[in-house]
Amino acid sequence: MIRVSFLVTAFWAVTLAVSAQQINAPKELIQTYTSQYKGERFPDGRPRVSDDLVKRLKTISLEEAWGVLRSEGYTNQFEAGWMRINAGQVLAGRVLTAQYMPARPDMENPIKEKGKAENRKGAPNSWPIDQLNENDVYVADGYGKLVDGTLIGDNLGNSIYAKSKTGVVFDGSVRDLEGLEAIQGFTGFVRGFDPSFIKDMLMTGINYPIRIGRATVLPGDLILGKTEGVIFIPAHLAEKVITSSEWIALQDDFGHQMLREGKYTPGEIDMKWSAAIIQTFRDWLKKHPDKVKMTPDQLEERIKKL
Template identity: 55%
Template sequence: MKYSDLALAVIFLFSFLSANAQNITLSREDLIAITAQWEGERFADGRPKVKDNILERMKKISLEQAWSVLRGEGYPHQYEENWKNIHSGETLVGRVLTAQYMPLRKEVRELLEKKGVKDGRIGDMVSWPIDMLSKGDVYVADSYGKVENGPIIGDNLGTSIAAKSGNGVVINGTVRDLDGLREIPGFTSFIRGSHPSYQQEMMLTGINIPIRIGSVTVLPGDIVLGKLDGVIFIPPHLAEKVVKTGELVLLRDQFGHSRLREGKYTPGQIDGRWTAEIEKDFSMWLKKNIGDLPVPKEEIEELLKTRTW
């Protein structure tokens, strides 16, 4: 017997709820299990907690650099395009807190709301994930692209999100009060669109569970990097590697561009495999400009220790 996708989703949901009697989130043990490659600090609920300085340095990394590292590590499906950035040109970086929405099934929503009351949750379901945000988080929600009667936040909830996380959102769906959201400082957000209506005939089916955003499977604790109209989701155990690799590429690009402007090397020399002479020149350039480069001084000093030129 074959089940439809919706039937399978409902079967999974009831199974999940039965196993998690008090809430609609994964247990700490389950969160640790699905992010087992992360060996660093965690939040109380088990979500990976990538260090603040890695998040700050991530802002300078390009989507291309991050994508290249992830693909090389066996993660080819982490990038999603065609977003609307409500603060055009600004960058979004933070630790992911996920939320999953589905079309309303009244008997399922009634069960979810009862469990929410038992778990001490307050207000409508759309506020539950927001109550769980911490500084440095990004609220990432799949509202399945619903437009009319689909917006899950407006400027009131957006203000609360910004106050709790210091960040904006990634919503695979729509928002309302777009003018008001744009006025919130630092609320760099990636959305599919906006609509003047508000969410109806929807239900929140999971918080801090694996969700699908377009072609990407997103886990709680992933690091989101959003720029221009693209968003990439970085597994937490690869965040530092993405930063360090990206910083090296950034330095090499800056050096290469500088030497090309000076006419010291040809495009073919810089764009191809560097000779020992160019590598030595790069090392000397790093030492000379160490205090003026867009990478922490201590990281450049560590890099220089590994170089023999």
């Protein structure tokens, strides 16, 4: 027991020592927090869920994703109450996190010196943007600050979209709304809008775990943002959440059509399906191949469980 405790203490001592020398979270720390994910990663250790899954994520509903996450024990992954940039667009991508805190002089200069040592350019609120890849989403804990809490304006918004082709989620505010809404394809979830410039805020770290409202967010999570709000999906559950949600949507589409046509009764659709309904479902799937996103093996496995 003593040796285990010593090893854990030593691990965190090394982690904190490395952390003190860089803005970005240490690769080892990111891998520790996301250890259940076994797929491809970015060089910095952040999970790299496939672009195909990100694309498919856009088509599922928040309720379906929430239901799967809740069944897995993840009950703190949704947040509502946003103001929208280009409302009506879906936001989907891989999370890159940034942590902001109220400024204090004894921290500000060391952080800026770290940035210089790491050859970072511009103001600290632009540093996370430099690390974005296509299909990434810049997610920032700006502790809800509105006045003087504007994390970006339209200049940085254009840079974000050029790199990511997605948008932002800020527990904080933005400025230049008219300019941001002119960026075709860009969307965002923010707490408000203000004409002020960012002031008295410190960007204290990139790709650390952060809190967004009632949600805990890790770098590499998938994010899905729709009218209701945003949901954060752990990287190791991404495929399960997406395929399960697609399966629910397939059943619902089929069931709704059968009810509209009067082919089956609500009782027949809502209960365990008979062999006749399952065969009708198979025939329906053949006529609607565009609705099926999962592999044939994945689809057959789920049909057998009906």
